[in-house]
Amino acid sequence: MFGEPGDAQQKRPKQSWLLCSAVVLVWLVTSSAHAQTDDQLSLGEAISHAIARNPDLPIFDLRIRALDGRRMTASQLPAYELGLETEGIAGSGDQGVDTAEYTLSLSSILEMGGKRQARIGIVDAEYDLVEAERRADILDLLGRVTQTFISTLAIQEKIRVAAEAVDIAETAYETVKRRAQQGAAPEADVLRAKAALAEARIELANLTTNYQVQKANLAANWGEMSANYSRLHGDLFRFEATASFDNLFERIANNPNIEVFANEQRVREAEVQLAESLADSDIRWAIGARRPEATNDFAVVASASIPLFSGKRNRGQLRSALAAQEEVLYRKDNALLRLRARLFEAYQTRQQYLEAFRAMNKQIIPDLTEALRLTREGYERGRYSYLEWNAAQADLLSARHSLIETASSILLNQALIEQLTGQPLEAQ
Template identity: 50%
Template sequence: MHSNFPVLTGRYALSYHTFYVLFWVIFACSLNATAVQAAESPLTLSDAMSRAMAQNPRLQVFGLRLDGLQGRRITADLNPALEAGAEVENFLGTGDVRGLVGAELTLTLSSTIELGGQRQARVSAIDSRLGLVEAERRAETLDLLGQVTQRFVATLALQEKLQLAADAVSLAQSTLDIVTRRAEQGATPQAEVLRARAALTQSQIEQSRLQSELVSRKMALALLWGDTSVEFTQLQGDLFQFGASDSFESLYQRVSDSPAIQVYASEQRVREAEIQLARSQSESDINWQVGVRRMEEIDDIAFTAGFSVPLFPAQRNRGEVRAALAARDEIRFQREATLLNLHSRLFDAYQQRQQSIAAVEQIRSQMLPNLSEALTQTREAYESGRYSYVEWMAAQRELLAAQRALVDAATTALLNQALIEQLTAQPLAGR
């Protein structure tokens, strides 16, 4: 019910309705300010990893798989079911067995006695699959974190390149101003002004292209935790922080204990459990039955009992045992093949990381200082009329190319570092 009673007294009294509207306006504005502040806060690698682990659908399915296996374990742990039956003989015939005169009604209760530890073998097989799913979840988590790191590094590198593009635009604008001033003084032809304007336009186009690519990279990163919109404006990280590294032999030793290899160990246990289950099914089960029989003709009741045993079950089950043994042995060779593949990938990543870090140091300590000084001297020489516009532009391009090469080398080092950490399931020293 609408009320017109004021909530404030005096000159600026407000009705309940007006106060209610203002309250929600203020509340919505505060929420919007909080959202803007959250969106403006930079995204760190640890934040991206936390979001991906909490929200990525690829990891959520493992909980459902475990729930399903727990349900199958409950079923596997059950004893054979009891079966009740009824049988009527010698009824609705002719002569002495017409109607129910000679009928015999038998009520039975039957079941199976499992031998060879079949129930325990079934439970063990499910338990081993539970362990396999856990190992697969660890491997999938590691793979996901590797993807997050790689996309984060690639996006961070593009963010750095966008800053270089902004510097290139500023440099092109400064160049245009200098060339225009010299042209007005009659010290350089007007054609150089036109070329400087074209260079500025080209720099702006490249900046726009990088901005568009950065938006796509951010979206690709956000998709790893299930977001279809980007809620962060920039990434926070050091593209040139590499840390120390152990020897290749030490890193490869860790690979044998990584989740990628532990999956094979868990699968090996699954195959062993399947072998045990197949062997347990080679034992003969005893089917038993007891009952009560009612004979209408003589008006008497008698008990019945019986059992049955399958013949030659071991021979009939040899194929299953053989197939289970072959599946187990196959896992060993798959593990060895995977280790060889991981050795190759780790070696390549290790070598590329080492080479890229060395390249970063050389570019930083030698190329950039030399090219920066060369650009300064070339600009001064151009302004004094001793160097041409072409020579000045060549010095600019060389410096910009060296800066981009520095970012590319650092990116390559970090991407290979992320791969090494993914393969070994451990961060490198000093991270």
């Protein structure tokens, strides 16, 4: 499956980039294709920055380099040993250097049962595991970037609404003040309108501050201390159609977190193979030459030895490896159950918010907009009080904020569905 360790490094990054391009939210990437200015940031650009410069991702390159070293070690044959043995160099009688015997030998181990290939197999499986973990981390990073982007885009939309609210409050204040000067409104209404204008400006200032914080949080995903853009480019009110829940659940197998279990399972299988290979006893051999000093003759010597009962002594390690292999299956099944529960919650929540959004957008917002128009006209004619006019303004503003929150919730759950399935909704 693998050649030299360098081959593995060259093949891996391509898989990660394919995953990245597959899970980008279609609704924002499409919108980012339109003309932009240099100070705007799209979701596609945010994701590209995060993948290219996120400080956590280089760790996987270091892990691959470590595996390269382990593979080099695992592929080595048993070491050769050079030995020198001396007999009769000292003792009683005529023992001494002139009567000693010297044996020079070369020895090593002949591995049996495919131990070398089993060691290499573990490292090769760990290459796949590290890459699966890399893809899972990239998917989590995409989820964080997308969620932060959506939340920041929602604040950006709220700022627009809040700025309009300030304009409305300024107009209302001027209108009430003019009517008070004409004797058609009490001075208390002027104070209420002035206070409402101050509250609208405070809300706008709070949102602006929160917006700057969120932009910095987004930029932190690619290692920047502050945002070098002024606005986000995207459509908060564009949603993709979704397939049925059963169809979405079938695609959970594409989630890189599930691939991690599949690759971990292969690592455990390789460990079982290594444990089984250890049951075959290795043969220690030696060959050399013996030279008695007394006669100056040479003799070839050879030896071989094999440990007994290796299979029995290895049962504990084999049992441990088999248990670890079975454990992965249980953890994978448990992970699938948790993913299904999260997918079901995200799917149902998104459907609920979609219905709420349609009702707000088609009925509630238009009705409240018309009610505000009629109330304002009625106030200027003396039919409604300022409190009624102000209440109509507050109702419409609250509804527009709820519309933004609802749209944000739809997109956040859409992003979660795409993260869980590993595919954009449009592709499903």
